[in-house]
Amino acid sequence: MAWFKKARKPIASSSPDKPSRVPEGLWVKCPGCSQIIYNKDLERNLGVCPKCAHHFRIGAVERLRTLLDGEWEEHFKDLTSTDPLEFTDTKPYRDRLRVTKKNTGMKDAVVVATGRLDGLDVVIAAMEYAFIGGSMGVVVGEKIARAVEMALERREPLIIVSCSGGARMMEGALSLMQMAKVSAALARLDRARLPFVSVLTDPTTGGVTASFAMLGDVNLAEPKALIGFAGPRVIEQTIRQKLPEGFQRSEFLLEHGMLDLVVDRRDMKATIARTLRFMRAEPAPVPEAPMAAAAAVDSDQP
């Protein structure tokens, strides 16, 4: 086992200058400050460099751990893509899916769960970048749409943590339509006056940004996350010049009015909790002691 491992470059990263997934190995070199960090310290610090606050990319399950109080229940876990287009590029999409499922232990790029955030019952969806760049295909769209409908049924707040390169090309126009599907569900959540907090992390681009990620009642982002519609390279080709430093980073979006707040990961949970309380989210009922519960049942029967 390696004592020291360089942070691996994520595949198809849209921010090649910032390899930042929490790496394996005992020690890690921070791309932000070049310091060597003990991996356990990094984990304890929610994947944020204790020296310079560089935010390493974290997975969907780690994300839920940073936001929820304790256990959670996962939903719609078994939904999987059937490769409706029978898509093949340099290799069949079917093979790509199989390998990715094996490597991640997941069936697609989002985890939907119900749990408690600072004592508040919430429905939460967290995207997984390790699953084909967190791309949104039919399964991601379906699971997020179901998460929205679940929030509606339970009358609970919805939180979506985005981490995605955008729509999944290998599912063609069907993946494009997921933008419409999720946004339609969010229209109903909006009309029902239920809170939706959108959390944007590095990276959030393309069809994910241009649908649910920008539709939060509040949009929160982690520091220095790449957030945009078109990829930086596409824009450079269009305008034929280098993009300014910090373009399409969280702070740039905040400055241009697209975000409410740039929030350090270590403050994210508390910030969301305050937001949800403003939005009238009620604390989950404290489970009653057995005696009290029995009394309540008795009193219901005349």
Added chain:
Amino acid sequence: MPPDTLEFEEPIAVLLKEVEALSMLPQTPERQQSIEGLYRRIESIRADLYARLTPWQRVLVARHPQRPTVLDYVDRLFTDFTEISGDRRFADDHAIVAGFARYKDEHVLVVGHHKGSGGDTKQKVYRNFGYAKPEGYRKALRALKLAEKFGRPVVAFIDTPAAYPGVESEERGISEAIAYNLREMAALDTPIVVVVHGEGGSGGALGIAIGDRILMHEFAIYSVIPPEGCAAILWRDSGRKVQAAEALKLTAPDLLGFGVIDEIVPEPTGGAHTNHELAAALLDGPLQRALSSVGALDSVTRLEARYQKFRAMGSVGIAES
């Protein structure tokens, strides 16, 4: 003047040159006959070519520089067009047109992308080649809300390569503009018929393409990404665009099969660009039927059906394992 020929129409281009050469000579009954014969051959070759277009050839047809624009259809099928402008926030975006019009004596709102097709370079630049910026989507939504407020149905014409991928688009929130339109159009309380008549370029197209009925022209395309972009990313070679066009399943018959669209609008043999009059006439029936069928529904039923329509999209590609 005949429309520009595309690369796969080379046999037609050759015959057109012959016609041109013959037309320059003094006319005789024999020459006249030869010209007519050539035209018949052109028609037969064209019919043959267009009966079995490949996906990439459809991309070329959908992007044809003389493809009819939203205003070409408005001129031929609508009356009393009154264009409205501006998003009341920043600017007027000429890549999206909006206006009041009458269709079969009914007042309707028309919105649509405009690439400047059929015009010169100056007109294309004026339309930004159909690449809309945030203000375009916000103008469209402002117009859509007027249609809702006054209970007028909407006809949306879709023809754009993409939303404008530039610095100012990002600065002014192109993502938010599209996202907000998707959400608001899903719940807009008035009938909406969408006509994808040219290039349905990803989010930029979708941003004004939520509706109760989605019509799509025979040779139009609708895609999550342009084939060139897809090839550049997945094959790392934009030259693989022909393969990418096949893989993306972006043609009208494919999308009808997937339930992304409801109906295919036939085009003149050789594509809508060869005959704008006929193209408009062929749209008239399907458009009228679509408007009257969604117009017959009450609000609650129509909005629920619209929701379920988009809610079901992609279900064909999902299994539980």
